[in-house]
Amino acid sequence: MFRRVYLDNSATTPIDRRVVDAMLPFLIEKYGNASSIHFFGQEAKTAVDVARHKVADLIKARPAEIVFLSGGTEANNLAIRGLCESAENHGKHIITSQIEHSAVKEVCNALEKRGWEITRLPVYEDGVVRVEDVKAAIRPDTVLITVMAANNEIGTIQPVKEIGALVKEERAKGHRHIYFHTDAVQAVGRADVGVEDWGCDMLSMSAHKLYAPKGIGALYVRRGVRLMSQNIGGHQEREKRGGTESVPMIVAFGMAAELAKKELKERNAHLEKMRDRFESGVFEKISDVVLNGKRENRLPHLSNISFRFIEGEGLLINLDLQGIAVSTGSACSSGSLEPSPVIRALGRNDELARGAIRFSFGKDNTGEDVDYVLEVLPKAVESLRKLSPLYQQALKASPQEKDVVGSF
Numbered sequence: 001m002f003r004r005v006y007l008d009n010s011a012t013t014p015i016d017r018r019v020v021d022a023m024l025p026f027l028i029e030k031y032g033n034a035s036s037i038h039f040f041g042q043e044a045k046t047a048v049d050v051a052r053h054k055v056a057d058l059i060k061a062r063p064a065e066i067v068f069l070s071g072g073t074e075a076n077n078l079a080i081r082g083l084c085e086s087a088e089n090h091g092k093h094i095i096t097s098q099i100e101h102s103a104v105k106e107v108c109n110a111l112e113k114r115g116w117e118i119t120r121l122p123v124y125e126d127g128v129v130r131v132e133d134v135k136a137a138i139r140p141d142t143v144l145i146t147v148m149a150a151n152n153e154i155g156t157i158q159p160v161k162e163i164g165a166l167v168k169e170e171r172a173k174g175h176r177h178i179y180f181h182t183d184a185v186q187a188v189g190r191a192d193v194g195v196e197d198w199g200c201d202m203l204s205m206s207a208h209k210l211y212a213p214k215g216i217g218a219l220y221v222r223r224g225v226r227l228m229s230q231n232i233g234g235h236q237e238r239e240k241r242g243g244t245e246s247v248p249m250i251v252a253f254g255m256a257a258e259l260a261k262k263e264l265k266e267r268n269a270h271l272e273k274m275r276d277r278f279e280s281g282v283f284e285k286i287s288d289v290v291l292n293g294k295r296e297n298r299l300p301h302l303s304n305i306s307f308r309f310i311e312g313e314g315l316l317i318n319l320d321l322q323g324i325a326v327s328t329g330s331a332c333s334s335g336s337l338e339p340s341p342v343i344r345a346l347g348r349n350d351e352l353a354r355g356a357i358r359f360s361f362g363k364d365n366t367g368e369d370v371d372y373v374l375e376v377l378p379k380a381v382e383s384l385r386k387l388s389p390l391y392q393q394a395l396k397a398s399p400q401e402k403d404v405v406g407s408f
Contacts, residue, residue, distance in 0.1 A: 002323040005369045009209075010152055010186060010302055010360035011327055015252075016211035022255035023213075026248040034245045035236065044247045051254025058257040059184075059203060060194040061220050067237045068250050071217035072185040072206035073103040074231075076146075078219055078241065079181045079202040080107045082227030083144055084116065090177035091141030092116045097129045097158075098345040099151050104183050108146070121147075125347050127156035127293040134163055138170060138178070145180045149187035149203075153329050153342040153358055154293035155302035157191065158182075164199020179225060185209055185217075189260035190268065190299050201225050207249070211363070212256035216249035267363045271300040274361045274370055279303055281374040286381055288394075292343055292356055301361045306343070306352040309391035310384040315357055318380040324373055327358045351390075 006014070026047060032040030034048050049063070056063040069075055084094065096108055098120050112118045119137045121129050129147055138145075145167060150157045160182050167180040181202040187193055188203075189210040195203055203220040207213065219240075221227060227240055234242035260267075282289060288308040307315060312328040319326055329340040339353030348356075359373075385391040 003369070003372045004323045004325075005365070005372055006325045007359045007361060007365070007369075007373065008325045008327050009362035010358060012208045012214060013211045013362055014364070015213055016256065016259060018259060019212050019252045019255045023248040023252040026251050030247075032247075034247055035234075044245075047247055048245055048250050051250045051257075054254040055205070055218055055257045056220075058193070058261045059188060059205070059220060060196060061203075062223070064238070065195075065220050065222060067219045067221055067240045068245060068253070069217055069219060069231070069237070069241045070215055071208070072101075072183065072204050074241075075185075075204035075206070075217050075219040076101070076103040076181075076183055077107055078227060078230050079204060079221075080104065080144065080146055081111070081230055082240075083179055083181065083202070083225070084111055085228035086226045087143040087177050087179070091139075091143045093119070093139050093142040095119045095121065095134060095137045095142060095145045095147075097121045097123060097147050099123050099127065099153075099342045100146070100148055101152055101183055101185070104146055104148065117141075123156075123345050127151060127154050127342075127346055128297075129158050129163075131159050131162045131166060135166055138166075138175075140175070142175075143177055143179065145178070147180075147182060149182045149184035149193070149198075150191065150299050151293070151342060152186045153340060153356075154304045154346075155186075155299035156293045157187070157297050157299065160198045160200065167201075168199055186299060186302075189257075189264070190271075190301060192264070195220055195222070207253040207256055210253075210256040210260050212252045213249055216246060216253045218253065263363075268300045270363060271361050274365050274367070275301060275303050275359075277367065278359060278361075278370050278373065279305075281370070282377065285374065285378045290348075290352055292346060292348070303359045303361075304343075304356055305359070306348065306356045307381055308351065308355055309388045309394065310355050310381065312355050312357050314384050315355075315380060318384065319373075319376065322376050322380070324376060327360075328356060329358060 032044040034044040052063045052066050056066050108118050121133045123129055147158050149160050164180055170178050179201040182200045183204045185206045188205045201222045206217040231242045290306040292304040339350050343353040343356045
């Protein structure tokens with residue numbers, strides 16, 4: 001029997017046993033509706049309030065600024081659509097980046113079809129948005145800047161603090177109806193997040209990236225920011241998100257947030273150690289590989305590498321057959337035959353984009369896991385390259401020809 005190694009923690013994380021223990025009573029004994037005024041309801045409401053404090057504490061926000069909903073996608077929808085529908089009398093221009101998650105990108109595309117103008121900023125080879133590009137894109141009718149905190153495919157951390165300061169500067173000049181949203185689904189629990197320090201007006205989170213269940217997330221909404229509710233039908237969550245609260249899931253999110261804050265430094269040190277050990281082994285054992293994004297200022301758990309002369313899907317399947325789980329990009333885009341738009345935005349050609357694999361480590365991965373992957377991966381790459389006519393051509397090419405074949 002082969003070893004099972006899960007290296008797809010950017011897609012989702014296993015649920016921490018402590019999180020399960022915290023939520024179980026609210027699945028069985030403490031089953032009240034948090035909107036009910038009797039004992040059972042107030043017991044549930046208290047649990048929701050406690051969890052709200054814990055989630056707020058993780059990102060250094062006020063509890064009243066946390067809106068619970070179903071996950072990161074709904075959080076992004078509420079932030080972008082809700083803000084734009086509320087502020088459309090002041091302008092219909094949005095600034096975003098070329099490497100946003102589909103939950104942001106597709107919302108912007110939908111608004112564009114309704115008459116909104118979208119400016120999509122480049123990120124260059126390092127995968128980072130330039131603040132000067134953001135500044136140059138701002139117009140009198142700009143109402144929203146939405147730039148993710150850290151990319152889900154390559155892990156690069158964006159200059160959110162500088163963008164927040166830029167928005168504050170614009171408001172001081174009299175541009176009062178401009179807001180900043182950041183999709184921080186990958187960053188929360190893996191980076192030191194502070195909404196006041198970042199200067200963001202809205203911030204999206206998802207619990208299943210924090211060793212909690214799928215189906216629960218939150219949106220930070222700064223006091224005074226008006227959003228048009230996207231889920232109408234009740235007065236829950238201060239009228240920003242109608243629907244009966246999922247108390248067990250909210251409790252789970254709260255416990256996961258508490259653990260993430262308490263263990264952040266320890267987890268990140270471990271993740272960096274696993275990632276760096278893995279990357280050193282890859283670059284030592286395998287030729288013709290390219291790291292996507294920059295080595296510095298990135299999330300501690302993620303490594304995205306392009307393997308030349310092979311298709312990423314083929315390598316993913318080969319590794320899966322040997323017990324290793326990885327991905328070729330965002331799980332939400334799984335099944336797409338197109339090269340990753342994130343990797344293409346770095347200036348990579350289609351070959352490198354199609355040969356990109358995301359390895360994302362978790363707090364429970366071990367050195368033995370890394371060693372097993374480093375044992376299997378070079379053999380898998382070699383076996384696939386033997387089937388590649390391009391690889392055979394490259395082996396026979398002169399140094400000058402190899403430079404052409406290897407160009408980005």
